[in-house]
Amino acid sequence: MNFSFSDDQILLRNSVRAALDEQCKPAHVRAMFDDPKGYSDHLWGEMAKLGWLGLPFPEEQGGAGLGLVELALVLEEMGRAAYPGPFFATVVLGGLGLTLGGSAAQKDKWLSAIASGTVRATAALLEEHLDWDPAATAATAAKSGSGWALSGLKRFVPWAHAADVVLVPARSPEGLSLFLVDPKSAGVTLTPMVGIDLGSRWSEMRLDKVAVGADAILGQPGTAGPVVESLLRRAAVMSSAEMLGAARRCLDMSVEYAKVREQFGQPIGSFQAIRHRCAEMLLEVENAHAAVYYAAWALTAGAEDAAVAASICKSYVNEAARKVCGDSIQVHGGIGFTWEYDLHLYMKRAKALEPLYGDTEYHRELITRHVTSSR
Amino acid sequence: MDLNYTPEDIAFRKQVRTWLEQNLPKTEIRNLEDRRAWHRKLFDAGYLGMGWPKEYGGGGARPMEQAVVADEMARVNAPSPTNSLGLGIAGPTIVVHGTDAQKRRYLKKILSAEELWCQLYSEPNAGSDLAALRTSAVDQGDHFVVNGQKIWTSAGAIADWGLLLARTDTKVAKHKGISCFLMNMRQPGVDVRPLKQITGSSEFSEVFMTNARVEKSDQIGKLGEGWAIAQTTLGYERGGRALARVTNYASQHSRLVEAARRMRRHGKPLIEDPLVRQKLGRIWAEIEVERYQALRTLTLLERGEHPGAGGSLTKLSYSELEKRFMELALEILGPYGQLTEGAPKEFQLEIDTAVGERGSWAYAYLWSRAGTIYAGSSEIQKNVIGERILGLPKETRADRVGGKA
Numbered sequence: 001m002n003f004s005f006s007d008d009q010i011l012l013r014n015s016v017r018a019a020l021d022e023q024c025k026p027a028h029v030r031a032m033f034d035d036p037k038g039y040s041d042h043l044w045g046e047m048a049k050l051g052w053l054g055l056p057f058p059e060e061q062g063g064a065g066l067g068l069v070e071l072a073l074v075l076e077e078m079g080r081a082a083y084p085g086p087f088f089a090t091v092v093l094g095g096l097g098l099t100l101g102g103s104a105a106q107k108d109k110w111l112s113a114i115a116s117g118t119v120r121a122t123a124a125l126l127e128e129h130l131d132w133d134p135a136a137t138a139a140t141a142a143k144s145g146s147g148w149a150l151s152g153l154k155r156f157v158p159w160a161h162a163a164d165v166v167l168v169p170a171r172s173p174e175g176l177s178l179f180l181v182d183p184k185s186a187g188v189t190l191t192p193m194v195g196i197d198l199g200s201r202w203s204e205m206r207l208d209k210v211a212v213g214a215d216a217i218l219g220q221p222g223t224a225g226p227v228v229e230s231l232l233r234r235a236a237v238m239s240s241a242e243m244l245g246a247a248r249r250c251l252d253m254s255v256e257y258a259k260v261r262e263q264f265g266q267p268i269g270s271f272q273a274i275r276h277r278c279a280e281m282l283l284e285v286e287n288a289h290a291a292v293y294y295a296a297w298a299l300t301a302g303a304e305d306a307a308v309a310a311s312i313c314k315s316y317v318n319e320a321a322r323k324v325c326g327d328s329i330q331v332h333g334g335i336g337f338t339w340e341y342d343l344h345l346y347m348k349r350a351k352a353l354e355p356l357y358g359d360t361e362y363h364r365e366l367i368t369r370h371v372t373s374s375r
Numbered sequence: 376m377d378l379n380y381t382p383e384d385i386a387f388r389k390q391v392r393t394w395l396e397q398n399l400p401k402t403e404i405r406n407l408e409d410r411r412a413w414h415r416k417l418f419d420a421g422y423l424g425m426g427w428p429k430e431y432g433g434g435g436a437r438p439m440e441q442a443v444v445a446d447e448m449a450r451v452n453a454p455s456p457t458n459s460l461g462l463g464i465a466g467p468t469i470v471v472h473g474t475d476a477q478k479r480r481y482l483k484k485i486l487s488a489e490e491l492w493c494q495l496y497s498e499p500n501a502g503s504d505l506a507a508l509r510t511s512a513v514d515q516g517d518h519f520v521v522n523g524q525k526i527w528t529s530a531g532a533i534a535d536w537g538l539l540l541a542r543t544d545t546k547v548a549k550h551k552g553i554s555c556f557l558m559n560m561r562q563p564g565v566d567v568r569p570l571k572q573i574t575g576s577s578e579f580s581e582v583f584m585t586n587a588r589v590e591k592s593d594q595i596g597k598l599g600e601g602w603a604i605a606q607t608t609l610g611y612e613r614g615g616r617a618l619a620r621v622t623n624y625a626s627q628h629s630r631l632v633e634a635a636r637r638m639r640r641h642g643k644p645l646i647e648d649p650l651v652r653q654k655l656g657r658i659w660a661e662i663e664v665e666r667y668q669a670l671r672t673l674t675l676l677e678r679g680e681h682p683g684a685g686g687s688l689t690k691l692s693y694s695e696l697e698k699r700f701m702e703l704a705l706e707i708l709g710p711y712g713q714l715t716e717g718a719p720k721e722f723q724l725e726i727d728t729a730v731g732e733r734g735s736w737a738y739a740y741l742w743s744r745a746g747t748i749y750a751g752s753s754e755i756q757k758n759v760i761g762e763r764i765l766g767l768p769k770e771t772r773a774d775r776v777g778g779k780a
Contacts, residue, residue: 275761290667364656
């Protein structure tokens, strides 16, 4: 039993941090707010060169063959930098989705292209009713010639406008199935959804009898339920890692500020009211760290409690990040409420991720199902 | 990162489980003598003082082995040993700071529960501000004479010996004039009066010392070093109990789930109520996060590192969690939660309370209020975390003005 990072993992984290400190400064994050695409091709190319885009894929598909602990380390750093771009959408939603459900041919085609930086991907997991249970999927896939015709409404599809391929769950006559859709196909309408975190982009994706070929389905028709559930678990834990990074940044900034900002002739950090708040924030960050890396390890190792660990992780980190990021603004006072100060970049990232990939209530219900069925 | 247990740890766990199956007391423990007998059995099996040096009766075991024993005991609701202050505080203090003669004289008798111990730290005016203690120890040449009062003394009523902090110099800064002693509780100048708590029971006592005697050979460390000694050994054994504590919570949680299955509201089992399900899911997540943290602490201990101020995070985390857990349990159980007697049979699901005794939810709830006060209140832990981990500036405090502390 060893709950600590290996030297290689620490090396990876340090190199990701150094690269993002250099290339993803707050000025870059802010510049992307006004950019029509919302991310930098240059940084994307760098990430491909550094091997981040293929990190969790098998080596035979151009990946590094690493696990979710390593991917979580990268995403934590991205949360810490409020990285704007389709990394999560491409590597976690698209890439891990293909890894979990794709055929050998599909993986060969797409994963190496993702790893090399030539293809961006995403997945459309949420619909009009905002229910994370894949069983609630209402989009349909009708047989059409040798392929399929997809119809339905998807919401909060991350970085769909930048994607070359979207994983779309839809109900075929056999049951829930998963399809690969080119968002530039006829019948696809993308409408931007703009939230408080301008470093994240989403679209509403309307599919009106979108024609896809016979090779666009992942696995056999009607078998996608478990794949989507597995993908959702991974997305829950990886988004938690990003939220952890954002929360950690908020804590670090708060502590630094509390050491230098003076009121009543004293640094505010010397007041118990501020010190105790910072101590509580650290406790939440440390607990969130344990939740994220335990779940990431459990999913990679196929541990017995992997599924419930993912739900524990997301439900816990949702609340921890809410507290830490919210408290960071309180510790900063008025300056923390200004547009010019960087704190809101991280706070907004965490807030945007809180309801995604399973909100707190959804995951708590899954946890209770687990504890009531296993005893 | 590999959170699987090693084959050695799995084999050791199996061995402990088998031993417990064969040796668990078949009848209820009714008095101190029963508990001493059980304690003795645990000691003979090598399951007490596992991390202490072998030459003084310890086992020289790894932290993981200690954690596994505690965890397996919690899993089967085994009665706890007696002498918890001897095993948890006095013994480790003697191991780290005692002379060879003191180690030979006291350690084995702590492990075998031949002599029971208490800790004489807190005073009526020196709780969170422990360094403000006033009990005095005056050098009389061949011995010290002790006068003063201690309070919140766990096991005071049954203790043969006490680990004492007393002031030996009133002329220096308050942290520097304190010394550490081993004091015989069975002497005429020591008067122990049990304190009745909000639970209705008396785990704590007040201790009055009037011209009590402490031998020179029973001084621990140098004069004036008592404060530093207390700092290094407070919570010394916390890591080894971490897994067991979580296992206790887990077993309480499963009893709560069982109660929610049996109770009905609006014609349906309570367990089908979405609000109840949310609460149960939330607290299970918090318990599991505590388990992950226990594994992190064990990783440190296994590498021979001491968590240091990190122990304050652990203490703050579990004591606050326990309070939230018990509040939520009483919420779910409704009016039945606060009953100590007379609950309808189907909800009479006794739980193991924080002190290792079987009891009611109400008792466990009341006990949970103590956890954020004793052994350094949550406020004190937050000060330690803020100053020592986050490096935030110290506040201007009267006892630090003039750079005296």
